Amino acid sequence: MSSLRIGFLPASLSGASHTALRIALLYASVGSAWIVVSDAALWQTGAAAPGTALQTIKGLAYVAATGVALFWLVRHGCLGEERRTERLFLGNPSPMWIIDLDDLRFLAVNEAACRVYGYAEAEFLTMTLTDLRAATDRTELRALLAPLRTGGSHVGTWQHLARDGRLVATRVSGHRIDHDGHCAALVLAQDISAEVAARTAVERSEARFHQLLDSLDEVLWLADLEGRSLYRSRAHAEVYGRPLAEFESDALHWLRCVHADDRERALQAADRLRRDGQCESEYRIVRPDGSVRWLRDRKRLIYEDGKPVMQGGIAYDVTQRKAASEALKRLNETLEARVRERTAELEAVNDDLEAFSYSAAHDLKTPLAAIRGVGQLLALKHGGALGDTGRELLGYIEKGAVEMEALIDALLALAKVSRRELRCCANDASALARAVLGELSTRYPGTALHCEVEDGLVIHADPDLLRSLLSNLLGNAVKYSSRVAQPRVSFGRQPDSADSYFVRDNGAGFEVQDPEKLFRPFQRFHSEREFAGSGVGLATCRRIVLRHGGDIWLTSTPGEGTTVYFRLPGCSAAAEPAEATRGPWSEGRQ
Template sequence: MHSSTGSDTESDVRIRQQEVVAELGQQALETDDLDQLMHDASVAVAETLGNEYAKVLELLPGGEEVFLRQGVGWRDGLVGSATVPTDRDSQAGYTLLSEAPVVVDDLRTEERFSGPKLLTSHDVVSGISVVIGSVENPWGVLGTHTTEEREFTRYDANFVQSVANVLASAIENQRTKSELEEIYGRISDAFFALDEEWNFTYLNEQAHELINPEGLTLVGESVWELFPAATERAFKPKYERAMYEQETVSFEEYYPEPLDSWFEVRAYPSETGLSVYFRDTTHRKKREQELEKTERRFEAIFEDPNILVGLLDADGTVLDINQTAMEYIDADLDDVTGELFWETPWWGEGAEARADVREWTERAASGEYVDFEADLSHPNGDRYAINGVFRPVTNDDGDVVSVIVSDRDITERREYERQLEESERRYRTLAESFPNGIVTMYDDDLRYTLAEGRAFEYLPVSKEDLEGSTPYEVWGDDVGSRIDPALRDALDGEERAVEVSYVDRDWVIYAVPITDTDGNVFAGMTMAQDITDRKEYERKLEESERRYRTLAEYFPNGAVGVYDRDLRYTLTAGRVLGERLPTADELEGVRMPDVFPERTVADIEPLFRSAIEDGRTDNTTTEFGGRNWQVWVTPLRDVDGDIFAGLSFTQDITEQVERERQLEELVEKLEESNERLEQFAYAASHDLQEPLRMVSSYLRLLERRYEGALDEDGEEFLEYAVDGADRMRDMIDALLKYSRVETKGDPFEPVELDVVLDDVLADLQLHIEETGADITAESLPRVEGDANQLRQLMQNLFDNALTYSGDEPPRIDITAERNDGEWVISVRDEGVGIDPDGQDRIFEVFQRLHGREEHAGTGIGLALCRRIVERHGGEIWVESEPGEGSTFSFTLPVAGENDE
């Protein structure tokens, strides 16, 4: 211990005082001798402050007196025997009721209380007295006195209070230890005996309660078989040592499930085996472990340079403050130790802040955990903010014995949160207005923390689905695995872009890092934009360029050129360049009128200008180099639809012009030949019909005049002759109709097929009734054609269906189906059907599938049908199986859409 000298500086005195408190605190932790500690504390206080006397007064039961338990400087025989009254007028009584140290400058003039005989008999003048413990639960008084009049500083008073706090802690620890020892003393030991074979020979009731909760029969059973886990722990080697070496052993060990308990064991060897005394120490062990854990945790918190920690008495008096907290005020630890926490410099002079702290302390002292946040000021006026908690510390009885205050400086966090909030507000504003896409933010776990954007209007997910989820959970494994590397690269500070497909649309996703003011990445951001239209445009542009290049390079028998508004070629290509047209080098960069002769320019310049100026697509023909050329032009437009160039196609059509001329000559000759053939056919049929009519007339005359005069053979021959003449007449009529389909048909016009069908059914009414036919028809369309020829077409098909119906009454259906720009008309019957081998030739002239004995006919009807359909630009075909009926189908142009 150290004593004070007059030459010591105030700083040296305070340092020695702190050292004394630290030494006494260490002694309190290491010794169980409370009286020695009190004696040493008395000596230390007296020497450190340079006083003659020091005392430790213990409050006696009843609270009316305190007795001098330890002290220094007093006359012999007083320590351990002298008592002092504790009424309110006495110095001891006054001190027991004071939360702050009681400092007496001159006891002779003191008006607050009277000096006790113990002090006045020793000529005491000045001194300091403090309560040991709390005012609510005092243990006694620590005091130091001098015979000289002296003014003590507040550091001196705080020093005496700190020593009193050390004594109070030691007294409380001793009291707790005594209570534990008393509890342990009341526990009666469990006991069991083992023989030399390690079998149980006896267990008392307490032993059964501790190790045999299931009430099994243990006597006579092996301890190792009943408790196999004991062989793997200290039990077996310790017991064997006691048994084989005849030594008493003591140890503590844990036994696992089903006992799950700690045991304190003493094993004594005997002549017959082993006597084992043990007790369950599980509760004590857990308490020690919890206490050790708590102490380690408190030490870690107290020493944490990032946390402000204070230890308070339950009444709010400061017991200790860590160095981190002390750096926030302009004071030393001694300045605040012993002070009420809400009156310390941390809280300033504001009454409201101090009232809040006092309330928080009192609530914690009542057992409540109190979270708090406060805005404070440094000594230089700079503002800072803290956030923390007041935690109650309780004893085994649940009584609060102290309060721990721990808090952190959240000034930077507040500023960071403000900046982050502002940043998020900017990001959200950007995201909400982000066109044609979405913007997201995500954390280190790739979980979205923000999602906005107009694309949510047509996506199958909402922004609520994104926030809190990962890309895999929202977009699926395919898209998630595609964007995962880009998102992680952004968290590493890189910028990435990746293209994906989602819900049949193309997207480009940009992943970028988000950094704080120090440049550290704390999150990532993605901007996903729908590029479906752009990709489609790029695809079409690429395809267009590919087609153009292919067309330009392989354009048959011609060339392709691109020109600007001055009619200046910017690009030319084609196989005839350099042969029949100038080379690409001669054309590119040169205006079209400067390349070609005036006659050619006169033909094509208006065409070129109409494309670049008016947006027209057109073509014309011209001559150049002794050859004929076809020239097409069309405007080239950008994505906005504006014309930026013209495109020309030039093709050598010299051979085509010559072929067309030859073809025109050939067509003219064919038309003359057809006209002559038609005249011949008409004349021939007319000339054939006259003798045929004469033959028919005379044959019928013979038939009437000589009826009954001819024998049976004669009658038969005459019948054959008449039938042959009739069939010849029908064939001539049919041939005449066949030859006139192209030349004698009416001009095409809109025709209602329903009207045509009604006329046909009326013409065939007698045949329909004779056969008992059942005819059904859908509503038929309006087509472009020759009404008379269409009537002939449908009459022939219906007549065939009635004729070849077989033995059953005919069933005929007619339907119509639209196929692009034409109608498909189908006539279906359930007649005899047509063999597949004959289906190709039934539309030829004079081709019959049945003999004349089976069915009459000219063999021209279906050929005439095909001729009519072909004149209308259509096709006719049959689908049939023998015995299953036939379906004749033909196509006709939709009304108004035929282009002859």
């Protein structure tokens, strides 16, 4: 690379010898002039002593000798300075060059310039500065370099073109120098491509983030601790109905938009923000057109190194939610009133229906008793005249009346379940079940019934209704298992529950198709020829269980048996005695 010679004196760039010669000649000229002029003045005044001419020659010789010495000293110092400057120029890690300010030719470049831009030194020295500038920058180039010609400087950021066509972001600083007789500029170009790329990435990220924030319906904002706006999303304009500039220029503008009745609430929330670092509140705002909107406002302080540096928040427009809530509240109030009215109507209708059913069933017993009585009287007094056929027909009448009376009794029992007032207490269910099974065993004297009753079962319920429940369930179990070789009936508590129980048999069983239909009145699982019954037993059980706040369900398999489960959670708090109630069935046998 060619050598670079940068002058020692300010604003000059020349050879060391030239600079030293100028200084030496100046010194010699001034010294010689002083000696000649002063000695001439002495000759004119006649004050010159003998030998003055010799002294003048000696003085001039001294000036000449010291001038030569000064030349060599200055030249040596300038050469050292030039070498140091050359090393700084050539070895600088950033691109540097010297350009002619008249034609913008490159006069010198360093190795870093060749490395960054991809040109060889010889190529650089055939180029001008415009070859490195983008086409859009070239028209401004000479105007920007004009201050350098008058001794000024230039600092700016430019895009330079490298040999491979890529753009190099550069921060350029330059100042005027003299270089080998040229009006030139020394330029330092720092490659800031990474810095620009990072800044561009941050700006793009911020732009995308702001686009995302501006796309939200929520009001987002940031402010300093004094409330001066740093950022506000576009939702401000839509929600408040006011331009963003009003909020950015006035820190308390948001508060003036708050409804007068809610302003104190908003101020209290701001006090909590300063005290606790966060707050949440709801208030109304008034838009310029007079319309009112509800906002749910959440604010918090933002900390750095444990100290609050700014504040921010988000506000939701909850006007529709508030309106929906009020509408729902009014609807609930209306529905509650309607439900109460409808419930009262249904209760009245149910009471009337139950009263009618009870009265109808009760009144049917009198004509049934009359039918049975007439049939028995006819058989007693005129049985012989009726013959076998007549007596057989009277038997059918008697049997139908008995079955009808049993059905009426079942319906009356079902009606009583709903009409009677509950009297809850603790019952010894194990003893009660054994007593019921003892009574049932007398109805099937030829059956080798095996009964299993879990000990220690205490159920809180109405004692009469509990007995009716167990009588129906255990009665069905005994009835449907009476025709198997080894009938078995079990009663106990489910192992995974404290208030659920079961009654199980290994009898005929049936196909379960509609579980809800099983507990309706007059639903039969077998024909009357197979097993007699009224079809009201399970309906009665269901009503008893529901009155105690429980539930009942069953599983059954044809030929394997049936298991009925029921849950009785209620009445525990209403139990009257501390110990289980023991009724007349307590001493019953299994």
